Amino acid sequence: xxxxxxxxxxxxxxxxxxxxxxxxxxxxxxxxxxxxxxxxxxxxxxxxxxxxxxxxxxxxxxxxxxxxxxxxxxxxxxxxxxxxxxx
Numbered sequence: 001x002x003x004x005x006x007x008x009x010x011x012x013x014x015x016x017x018x019x020x021x022x023x024x025x026x027x028x029x030x031x032x033x034x035x036x037x038x039x040x041x042x043x044x045x046x047x048x049x050x051x052x053x054x055x056x057x058x059x060x061x062x063x064x065x066x067x068x069x070x071x072x073x074x075x076x077x078x079x080x081x082x083x084x085x086x087x
Contacts, residue, residue: 004082031082035075042071 004027011020046067050060 035078039071039075
């Protein structure tokens, strides 16, 4: 159970829907900010990241090709985790 869902549940239990709505909004903004930041960093280091695994150019090239997919996956995972705690 995520921290956001606990906060929303507590606020709704206290009959305070405006605070619950604010909690959802803040959680969404934080999720988007973190997701965009991590995605940008992941895409920027895609040509370097492969050297952590191998010095072979073919491996580095394949890792660089997969990094945008990883960035998108991480971004979508953050959104999914945030929203699943609100359902």
